[in-house]
Amino acid sequence: MHVVVNAAMSADGKLSSHRREQIAISGEADFERVDRLRAASDAVVVGVGTVLADDPHLTVKGDDLRDQRRADGRSTNPARVVVDSSGRTPADAAILDDAAATYVCLSEAAPVDRRMTLADHAELVTAGEERVDLLRAFAALQDAGLERVMVEGGGELIFSLFEAGLVDELRVFVGPKIIGGRDAPTLADGEGFLAEFPTLELEEVDRLDDGVLLTWAVDER
């Protein structure tokens, strides 16, 4: 499995406002790049915090890209994956519609009624007692044939994926906005590292829209 984390952050490192409202940080060219990355992926992964905040669809937007996937014999859209320990994904979430297959990764603590509701709309993967065990969940996703995986956020999930050593590549668009707010989500939130910080190797720097796209390879730990 190859895992790419892709996100857009403001010049001060925020993913959204302190109210967790989605903000267009990317410009047109970056949104098109993200669409191409989605189209090249088998799965797009988000945390349930992103589902609750943004109600994302996570589908490929460009007709040409969807046509190309079909011509290659693939489904129109990549699978969508939500990391959701207690099954908080709403039954009417856009991510559960029939535009693509959806996997919801739960912990054993997810209540039975939530499981039953979500099972009507998605494949369920259970890993971890109270919180989703990402190593086990991603192994199950790989067993289901998902090899090229793109993670779109948010900050809690991205931190945990680095902590688990699951990230191969980081692509960050740094956009021309200051969002501010000590409680606004950043690229990597969670508890934070105190030692053994993941290290990165800079592979590319591209000027895009009015910002910069940074592509990093993640060093093995």
Ligand SMILES: NC(=O)C1=CN([C@@H]2O[C@H](COP(=O)(O)OP(=O)(O)OC[C@H]3O[C@@H](n4cnc5c(N)ncnc54)[C@H](O)[C@@H]3O)[C@@H](O)[C@H]2O)C=CC1
């Ligand atoms: N600018 C950008 O590119 C993006 C921005 N966002 C923004 O990020 C914010 C949401 O981010 P967060 O609140 O950090 O939520 P998140 O999307 O990272 O989800 C975190 C939640 O996932 C669940 N979870 C289960 N197992 C977990 C594990 N092992 N590790 C971590 N989480 C686990 C927990 O319920 C946790 O609260 C929203 O405001 C959204 O707009 C989200 C994606 C991309």
Ligand SMILES: Nc1nc(O)c(N)c(N[C@@H]2O[C@H](COP(=O)(O)O)[C@@H](O)[C@H]2O)n1
């Ligand atoms: N690449 C990128 N740039 C931004 O400026 C953003 N705000 C985001 N947000 C991500 O895109 C998701 C919405 O996807 P759909 O349009 O609903 O398919 C959102 O949930 C964030 O993950 N991304």
